[in-house]
Amino acid sequence: MTTAKTGIDKLLDLLEEEKDITLGNAADELGVDKDQVQQWSDFLVENNRVMVNYKFMTPHLTLLDKQGRLGTQDKRQVLSNIRQQQKKFSTAIKTRDPESASDALDEINDLLDDIENEQLHDDILEEIQSYPHKLEEIGGDAPKIDGLDPSDAAQARDEKVKKRFAKLFSKLKDLSQQGRLQKAKKLLIEIQKKADSLDLDEGMRKQIKNKIETAKHHLQAVKELKEEKDAS
Numbered sequence: 001m002t003t004a005k006t007g008i009d010k011l012l013d014l015l016e017e018e019k020d021i022t023l024g025n026a027a028d029e030l031g032v033d034k035d036q037v038q039q040w041s042d043f044l045v046e047n048n049r050v051m052v053n054y055k056f057m058t059p060h061l062t063l064l065d066k067q068g069r070l071g072t073q074d075k076r077q078v079l080s081n082i083r084q085q086q087k088k089f090s091t092a093i094k095t096r097d098p099e100s101a102s103d104a105l106d107e108i109n110d111l112l113d114d115i116e117n118e119q120l121h122d123d124i125l126e127e128i129q130s131y132p133h134k135l136e137e138i139g140g141d142a143p144k145i146d147g148l149d150p151s152d153a154a155q156a157r158d159e160k161v162k163k164r165f166a167k168l169f170s171k172l173k174d175l176s177q178q179g180r181l182q183k184a185k186k187l188l189i190e191i192q193k194k195a196d197s198l199d200l201d202e203g204m205r206k207q208i209k210n211k212i213e214t215a216k217h218h219l220q221a222v223k224e225l226k227e228e229k230d231a232s
Helices: 007-018 023-030 034-046 073-094 098-112 118-127 131-137 150-177 181-197 202-231
Strands: 020-022 050-055 058-063
Touching (some): 007 020, 007 023, 020 023, 023 058, 023 150, 073 098, 073 118, 073 131, 150 181, 181 202
Antiparallel strands (some): 020 058, 050 058
């Protein structure tokens, strides 16, 4: 007999696949509220299976192995080395030492090649987006790092945002078709909050706003149709 998976099991399965994911994205993937994922993650943290850390004020869930460790020893060492170089870079910037700052950034660039986890790789890139500019401000020459070109970074970010909202609107459509109007309404509010919190260009903001308004009218029409059907 197959045993039904609990929400915690599903969260662990998701983390097995993603390794590192924001709490909000985990909620979206599992189709539950953030508070529910928070409860599950709290339980997993207490049992040393998940680590919660904050990147740019956003909570991230990272899967630990059964011994409560972050991946393999090699992977932990690479991340530790990157953190050390980030500290060296920050110190060099404060003391206006362009040579040391450049060396640290070169080392980070080399270490990035050893990170296999795409999400973690992208997170590190996001953390060091401002490093080349800071180095140039104190008279240093920034090395070329894939993903840190301003135009490339902006384009990649826009594509990521588009995919995120496309996924949310697809989920909204599914909830509407299933007649789960309360859930759909709550998701629509979350979409609105996401749109308001992000620094979107005018064209994308207008496009998302129009989709939100269309979705509101659609949900209201579905609600009225359901009420008429229930009354007859």
